[in-house]
Amino acid sequence: MVEFWWSYAWPTLWIVIQILFIVVPLLIVVAYLTYAERKVIGFMQLRMGPNVVGPFGLLQPFADALKLMTKELIIPTGANRVVFLIAPMLTFVLAMIGWAVIPVADGWVLSDINVGILYLFAISSLGVYGIIMAGWASNSKYPFLGALRSAAQMVSYEVSIGFVIITVLLAVGSLNLSDIVLAQQDVWFFIPLFPMFIVFVISALAETNRAPFDLPEAEAELVTGYNVEYSAMAFALFFLGEYANMVMMSGMTVILFLGGWLPPLDIAILNWVPGIVWFALKVSAMLFVFLWVRATLPRYRYDQLMRLGWKVFLPASLLWVVVTAGAIVVFDWYPGIVN
Amino acid sequence: MVIQALAFYLFAALAVASGVMVISARNPVHSVLFLILAFFNAAGLFVLIGAEFLAMILVVVYVGAVAVLFLFVVMMLDINFAELREGFLQYLPIGALIGLILAAELILIFGTWIVAPDVGQALTAPILPPDQVTNTHALGRIIYTDYIYLFQASGLILLIAMIGAIVLTLRHRPGVRRQKIADQVSRRPEDVIEVRDVTTGSGV
Numbered sequence: 001m002v003e004f005w006w007s008y009a010w011p012t013l014w015i016v017i018q019i020l021f022i023v024v025p026l027l028i029v030v031a032y033l034t035y036a037e038r039k040v041i042g043f044m045q046l047r048m049g050p051n052v053v054g055p056f057g058l059l060q061p062f063a064d065a066l067k068l069m070t071k072e073l074i075i076p077t078g079a080n081r082v083v084f085l086i087a088p089m090l091t092f093v094l095a096m097i098g099w100a101v102i103p104v105a106d107g108w109v110l111s112d113i114n115v116g117i118l119y120l121f122a123i124s125s126l127g128v129y130g131i132i133m134a135g136w137a138s139n140s141k142y143p144f145l146g147a148l149r150s151a152a153q154m155v156s157y158e159v160s161i162g163f164v165i166i167t168v169l170l171a172v173g174s175l176n177l178s179d180i181v182l183a184q185q186d187v188w189f190f191i192p193l194f195p196m197f198i199v200f201v202i203s204a205l206a207e208t209n210r211a212p213f214d215l216p217e218a219e220a221e222l223v224t225g226y227n228v229e230y231s232a233m234a235f236a237l238f239f240l241g242e243y244a245n246m247v248m249m250s251g252m253t254v255i256l257f258l259g260g261w262l263p264p265l266d267i268a269i270l271n272w273v274p275g276i277v278w279f280a281l282k283v284s285a286m287l288f289v290f291l292w293v294r295a296t297l298p299r300y301r302y303d304q305l306m307r308l309g310w311k312v313f314l315p316a317s318l319l320w321v322v323v324t325a326g327a328i329v330v331f332d333w334y335p336g337i338v339n
Numbered sequence: 340m341v342i343q344a345l346a347f348y349l350f351a352a353l354a355v356a357s358g359v360m361v362i363s364a365r366n367p368v369h370s371v372l373f374l375i376l377a378f379f380n381a382a383g384l385f386v387l388i389g390a391e392f393l394a395m396i397l398v399v400v401y402v403g404a405v406a407v408l409f410l411f412v413v414m415m416l417d418i419n420f421a422e423l424r425e426g427f428l429q430y431l432p433i434g435a436l437i438g439l440i441l442a443a444e445l446i447l448i449f450g451t452w453i454v455a456p457d458v459g460q461a462l463t464a465p466i467l468p469p470d471q472v473t474n475t476h477a478l479g480r481i482i483y484t485d486y487i488y489l490f491q492a493s494g495l496i497l498l499i500a501m502i503g504a505i506v507l508t509l510r511h512r513p514g515v516r517r518q519k520i521a522d523q524v525s526r527r528p529e530d531v532i533e534v535r536d537v538t539t540g541s542g543v
Contacts, residue, residue: 008342083372114473118395125403129375132407136368136414148411155407162399175392175475307520 018110022099030243031061037291044295071232076138079229083137088230088237091130095244098123102251103178105261105275116177117165120252124161124207127245128154131209131216131226134238138229146225149302150209150216156309157206163317164200167193167324168256173335181260183335190257196320197257199313201289204249206309208242211294215302250286251279258282347387354380367413371406378402392475 035050035057042049050057075081101116103109113119128151135147169175171193172183183189190197206213217225227238254260259282261275300308328334357380360373378401385394472480482490537543 080366080368083368113391115391115395115475118392118399122395122398122403125399128403128407129410132410132414133372144414148415151407151411155404158403303518 015110022110023096026096026099026244026247027240029247030240031065033243033247033287034064034239035061036287037294040288040291041295044292065236068232068236073232073234074229076140076229078139080137080139083133084229085234087130087134087137088234088241090133091127091241092237092244094123094126094130095241095248098248099251101177102248102255103181103260104279107178108261108276109178112176112178115175117169117175117180117256120177120248121158121162121165124245124248124252125154125158127207127241130238130241134230135226138226140229142223143226143228146216146228150226153209153213153215153305153309154207156306157203157313160199160309160313160317161203161207163314163321164196164203165256167196167317167321170321170324170328171335177255177260181255181262184259184262185266188257188259188262193257193320193324196317197253199317199320200253200257201286203309203313204253205290205293206305208245208249208290210246210290212297212300213305214299215305246287246290247283250283250290253286254279254282258286343387347384350380350383350387354384368410371410371413374409375402375406378406390474392473392478 038060039049039057050060053059053063075084098120100110101113101119103112131150131154132147135143135145135150138144168180168189171189172180174180174183205211209216217227227235230238261279263270263273263278354377357373357376361370361377364370364373378397382394382397382402385391385397535543
């Protein structure tokens with residue numbers, strides 16, 4: 001019995017505890033990201049944003065959550081019930097499981113796998129299924145149009161994200177996320193790989209279906225697209241999934257280009273600050289960029305969006321992969337890990 | 340080991356079950372969704388044997404890209420699957436034959452491993468034990484160093500196939516107005532806008 005406890009039950013319990021330590025703060029971050037979005041956009045448009053529920057409106061996310069939980073879940077008669085209900089769950093789960101491999105501080109990672117960045121790439125490329133399944137299962141024209149747009153858009157921008165990741169991998173020599181962060185001790189990658197940083201941030205906006213690339217939900221033409229037919233918690237799961245994806249893409253940007261948990265300068269006073277604080281600050285800065293862009297730019301036209309993805313970003317990132325690889329060979333800058 | 344065995348049987352059973360559902364589901368979209376589930380379980384099996392790189396590539400390429408296109412096509416096309424299934428018995432013998440050949444090949448390969456376990460050592464490019472080299476490095480060395488010419492040749496074949504597909508489907512239609520981005524970007528206000536002072540009541 002004792003042996004069973006130490007060899008099976010305790011490790012399982014320990015993993016569950018670790019998962020809770022990741023997911024609970026993540027959900028709080030997501031809740032307050034919705035609040036931050038309304039506040040930031042409010043201030044940018046000379047409004048106050050939510051300020052009634054609680055001090056400075058801080059309890060607004062909880063009020064919204066309660067409202068959504070108590071509402072009725074409506075399933076349209078023509079809908080494909082099972083797929084209709086799986087879609088929001090899938091979106092939400094996929095937005096959560098990416099965090100299993102993200103190192104938030106030195107050694108603070110649930111699963112330090114060798115192919116961490118590929119895992120993240122795989123998870124983010126699955127996000128399209130939640131949307132496409134929702135659009136199809138709703139059995140209604142606007143959701144379906146939104147889903148088709150989204151599928152084409154996400155597949156297009158994934159290609160350039162893949163090339164950006166390859167460039168970073170060339171500079172690191174490992175697929176492990178902790179190794180990627182540690183390789184940036186001298187210089188964060190956004191300096192030597194600046195064009196790729198720009199491509200990645202813009203592709204991240206497109207991948208998460210955020211403004212100015214929010215065509216799948218373009219409320220003016222598609223009345224919010226794929227999630228028209230959803231109500232109550234099913235809608236809330238889509239909403240949470242979208243925001244959790246934003247946090248995940250920001251985390252990915254921070255790890256690939258902004259030095260993860262490393263302080264900006266390697267001096268004692270900055271090194272005393274715990275790594276997770278730096279990580280959180282950088283992720284918040286990236287999230288602010290997401291909100292800032294939404295408040296600033298108008299929506300792209302669909303053909304321009306496709307043109308940008310296939311005719312601008314794809315050749316540019318491909319060229320940069322070749323340039324980086326060439327530079328590494330010519331100047332003999334092979335990254336440390338060779339076996 | 341118990342947990343590994345349990346995970347193996349879980350993934351294997353789910354993979355087989357979803358494989359059966361792919362061909363027996365009435366709704367084509369459900370078929371594709373079950374296909375995706377089968378891919379996932381195959382990825383799980385890859386992880387169990389320590390081939391984490393292949394597992395991730397399977398998810399990225401097949402689930403993330405190929406299956407999306409499948410789903411896209413199946414949703415867009417109005418395929419009558421009941422009609423397609425009419426010839427089921429007619430094609431059954433050929434299908435069964437192909438299945439049998441594949442099964443025989445697998446038995447030959449794995450049978451050799453059991454009958455003569457040393458055969459793995461006789462490979463031209465022996466695989467290093469996983470504790471010495473990560474499987475990303477091992478694959479990279481085999482594909483890009485040992486077999487680079489074959490790899491490039493297969494790349495060329497794919498490129499030619501792609502060019503062929505484009506040539507076959509591309510047709511130039513006359514009279515199509517295209518957007519010229521460069522012209523639009525290089526347009527200046529002074530070329531296209533004229534500001535005039537108009538006196539009241541006289542018009543331009």
